[in-house]
Amino acid sequence: MTRILLLGGTGDALRIARQLDSTHVYSLAGLGKVPDDLACAVRVGGFGGSEGMAQYIADERISMVIDATHPYAAQISANAAHASRAAHVPCWALRRPAWQPQAGDDWRMVGNWNELTAALAPFRKPLFTLGREPLAHLDEIPVHQFWTVRCLDPHQDATRARIIATRGPFTLEGERALFALQAFDVVVSKNSGGGATEAKLEVARERRLPVVMLRRPDLPAVDREFDSVDDLLDALRVLA
CATH class of the missing domain: 3.40.50.11190 (Rossmann fold)
Known part of the structure; x- marks a missing residue:
């Protein structure tokens, strides 16, 4: 057996x-x-x-x-x-x-944290959807940026960061509401694939926001x- x-x-x-x-x-x-x-x-x-x-x-x-x-x-x-x-x-x-870029997508592929932060340098209000990794870097946030970090782990907000502890799946309507409220100017994502968290990419496409995508x-x-x-x-x- x-x-x-x-x-x-x-x-x-x-x-x-x-x-x-x-x-x-x-x-x-x-x-x-x-x-x-x-x-x-x-x-x-x-x-x-x-x-x-x-x-x-x-x-x-x-x-x-x-x-x-x-x-x-x-x-x-x-x-x-x-x-x-x-x-x-x-x-x-x-x-x-893996997810594949579609017409209208602006994906900026990165391979590690240093490449990621360099790609984020021009932006002010990133949404991180990488899991817990950004929590280890809350003391490194550039003075011109305010981070929103969405992950499973509850964590107190930092001086220039908001932590959203939640679990997918995420709906298109919910993501649209979050993006409209927070006015993100870039999305940071892993290329996880699947449908549970894909709605953020569709909203980024609708709003013509770039996506900094961590390679698999x-x-x-x-x-x-x-x-x-x-x-x-x-x-x-x-x-x-």
């Missing part, structure tokens, strides 16, 4: 977890809300790197790893691929397609890749 270790933390991963029975394990890093309505076991916390994950796979008699983490969780994905090889079990990955990291090769939850679930049903 196949026993799955599902690495998650995304809405896509939760969809997969809802299809798993008590044989399987859904693993979360511990950020955000921990679901309490799943039939599968839920594990919260890290493994101690790839070696720790490999040991967990062996100890728990895991026979397959599914990496359904965020496209920017490169270290976790690398650990999953390495641990699976070390434990001699297959590793599947859900790799959702390189992810490791795995035994099978899927670009949709449905395709992955169909493949699991074949195994059952």
Whole structure:
């Protein structure tokens, strides 16, 4: 019998977890809300790197790893691929397609925080949708800028920053209202793909705002890749 270790933390991963029975394990890093309505076991916390994950796979008699983490969780994905090889079990990955620029988009691609801040230099009111990373840089905000940072983590506002602690999905109407109220002049985003947070890009397009887009990291090769939850679930049903 196949026993799955599902690495998650995304809405896509939760969809997969809802299809798993008590044989399987859904693993979360511990950020955000921990679901309490799943039939599968839920594990919260890290493994101690790839070696720790490999040991967990062996100890728990895991026979397959599914990496359904965020496209920017490169270290976790690398650990999953390495641990699976070390434990001699297959590793599947859900790799959702990246967003693609459309007519009228003004995307400025960057590869790291230094490139990002350089690209933001001409602007005054950026909206950050990168997660928690900007919280570590609130003491570096240029004097001509006021940041709005949207992330999961509650955090007190800074002298020149507003923190919005919330979770997607975000609607088009809600994003339009936020942009109109705050008068952002640039959006800062990861190229996460999927529909849960895409509305901000449509509003940026409508308002002709530039988007500073953080490039996706390189992810490791795995035994099978899927670009949709449905395709992955169909493949699991074949195994059952």
